[in-house]
Amino acid sequence: MIELTGISKTFTAKQGSIYALKDVSLSVKQGEIYGVIGYSGAGKSTLIRCVNLLETPDKGSVKVKNVDLTKLSTGKLREARSNIGMIFQGFNLLKTATVYDNIALPLKLTGLSKQMVKERVEKYLNIVGLSEKQNAYPAELSGGQKQRVAIARALSHEPEVLLSDEATSALDPDTTEAILDLLLKINKELGITILLITHEMNVIQRICDRVAVMENGEVIEEGKTKDVFTSPKHSTTKRFVNSLFSHDIPDELLTNLNESGHVATLSFFGESSGEPALALISKKFDIYPNILSGSITRLKDESFGQLLVHLKGDQAEIEKAVQFLKEQNVHVEGVKISGENKRVS
Numbered sequence: 306m307i308e309l310t311g312i313s314k315t316f317t318a319k320q321g322s323i324y325a326l327k328d329v330s331l332s333v334k335q336g337e338i339y340g341v342i343g344y345s346g347a348g349k350s351t352l353i354r355c356v357n358l359l360e361t362p363d364k365g366s367v368k369v370k371n372v373d374l375t376k377l378s379t380g381k382l383r384e385a386r387s388n389i390g391m392i393f394q395g396f397n398l399l400k401t402a403t404v405y406d407n408i409a410l411p412l413k414l415t416g417l418s419k420q421m422v423k424e425r426v427e428k429y430l431n432i433v434g435l436s437e438k439q440n441a442y443p444a445e446l447s448g449g450q451k452q453r454v455a456i457a458r459a460l461s462h463e464p465e466v467l468l469s470d471e472a473t474s475a476l477d478p479d480t481t482e483a484i485l486d487l488l489l490k491i492n493k494e495l496g497i498t499i500l501l502i503t504h505e506m507n508v509i510q511r512i513c514d515r516v517a518v519m520e521n522g523e524v525i526e527e528g529k530t531k532d533v534f535t536s537p538k539h540s541t542t543k544r545f546v547n548s549l550f551s552h553d554i555p556d557e558l559l560t561n562l563n564e565s566g567h568v569a570t571l572s573f574f575g576e577s578s579g580e581p582a583l584a585l586i587s588k589k590f591d592i593y594p595n596i597l598s599g600s601i602t603r604l605k606d607e608s609f610g611q612l613l614v615h616l617k618g619d620q621a622e623i624e625k626a627v628q629f630l631k632e633q634n635v636h637v638e639g640v641k642i643s644g645e646n647k648r649v650s
């Protein structure tokens with residue numbers, strides 16, 4: 306549905322050139338929710354703005370439904386853009402217009418009849434659960450309600466693609482959940498493909514089918530959310546995964562435990578695959594596993610757990626046990642102290 310190939314973008318600033326995007330390629334399939342996660346300045350907004358050419362890439366092609374947008378005339382580009390809705394962190398509502406008019410005014414500009422405009426506004430306000438607020442002004446709405454209006458406005462043009470630039474970043478956790486549920490509903494019931502960018506792991510973990518991790522203008526890891534987060538390769542991806550679990554263990558204890566064995570995190574899918582694997586290794590190998598801490602969370606529809614364990618035993622037995630765990634689809638990462646910070650390595 307969306308095919309970005311070799312996208313590069315440089316901004317010229319007083320201090321010199323800023324390489325916001327370096328040779329980024331990614332592809333979003335029809336009907337999926339694709340998330341791009343990265344820390345501030347990674348290039349996420351620049352990337353998403355390239356999808357509807359709010360930002361023109363210096364290099365590369367931007368294909369939506371197999372049409373390269375960079376090659377279109379202004380008229381054709383306008384037409385192609387009407388198939389791409391967008392929502393933002395700051396909602397971008399007109400303060401002086403009612404909820405109804407915030408949605409209706411852009412629709413009128415497309416030449417729809419008054420009756421059609423009315424039908425669309427009512428339909429999409431109903432979908433986002435705000436039918437009663439038609440006559441309210443943005444100042445009378447909560448942040449979550451404002452974002453619902455912005456979503457209804459984007460949907461009212463009946464796009465096949467919805468782009469979301471940090472749509473939940475200004476919202477509290479409960480409201481974030483409600484908006485994420487709404488995005489899931491839109492994806493499932495209307496079949497809209499969603500490309501979103503965020504710096505929050507909970508957004509990715511709740512709704513994204515696939516994910517790309519960005520850093521310094523590059524995609525450093527990409528794939529199914531489950532695959533990327535169960536066996537993260539890049540240190541930044543590991544940091545994001547570790548932010549889901551907090552295993553607070555004093556450094557001295559960690560040092561002591563590492564002397565008598567090996568401290569590791571075991572990540573696994575499914576409610577119960579971690580502990581049985583651990584019980585098995587104590588039977589199969591000359592090893593005493595001890596759970597130091599553990600927690601379980603969800604990745605979209607599946608449970609995702611992590612145990613911090615101490616494997617006590619000889620090096621050779623530990624290695625065999627780790628190998629066995631990996632064969633059971635448990636991702637194993639050794640935990641060491643590095644400098645002042647504990648680091649998974």
Ligand SMILES: Nc1ncnc2c1ncn2[C@@H]1O[C@H](COP(=O)(O)OP(=O)(O)OP(=O)(O)O)[C@@H](O)[C@H]1O
Pocket residue numbers: 316317318323324325343344345346347348349350351352504
């Ligand atoms: N119009 C611009 N002019 C100059 N530099 C820019 C411009 N837009 C973005 N940049 C720079 O490009 C880099 C990527 O910015 P971008 O906004 O895409 O990051 P981001 O990942 O969305 O960050 P955040 O999470 O803070 O929104 C940054 O170094 C930023 O300062």
Ligand SMILES: [Mg+2]
Pocket residue numbers: 349350351
């Ligand atoms: Mg941004």
